Amino acid sequence: MPIVASLLIGLIFGCGILISGMSNPAKVVNFFDLAGSWDPSLAFVMGGGLLVNMLGYRLAFRRKAPLLMPSFSLPSLTRVDAALVGGSAVFGIGWGLSGVCPGGLIPVLGTGRSEPLLFLAGLLAGIVLARQLRTRIPARA
Numbered sequence: 001m002p003i004v005a006s007l008l009i010g011l012i013f014g015c016g017i018l019i020s021g022m023s024n025p026a027k028v029v030n031f032f033d034l035a036g037s038w039d040p041s042l043a044f045v046m047g048g049g050l051l052v053n054m055l056g057y058r059l060a061f062r063r064k065a066p067l068l069m070p071s072f073s074l075p076s077l078t079r080v081d082a083a084l085v086g087g088s089a090v091f092g093i094g095w096g097l098s099g100v101c102p103g104g105l106i107p108v109l110g111t112g113r114s115e116p117l118l119f120l121a122g123l124l125a126g127i128v129l130a131r132q133l134r135t136r137i138p139a140r141a
Helices: 002-020 025-032 041-060 082-098 102-109 115-136
Strands: none
Touching (some): 025 082, 082 115, 102 115
16 A cells, blocks of 8 residues: 555656646756746745645644554654755755756656756766765764
């Protein structure tokens, strides 16, 4: 049952990405172009997503456990460190330059354009590089 629920949630997310126009990288890049052809619609998409998540978390955490799992799986780290800030910066820069958000990449891959494939290759290379750096650079206390 958790796999079916994950599939349905993924389908809803993908439909939302397509309906909102966020599968079009030019629309996303225009959101970041404040001095040119700025398109504020992405702010409404993000605001709507934030509102739905805030309400969803409030409802979910009223329960002792999720509906389909024995317990909640929450991050154990709660501090802001260099890895979090650096990763966030790389994420934002990549999103702004490419117009493709990694979370919305799967529905965009279904459009048949070649740009998402290039983005996927860069994303996978970045993941491999980050893992290599993490194992070679000792963690600071």
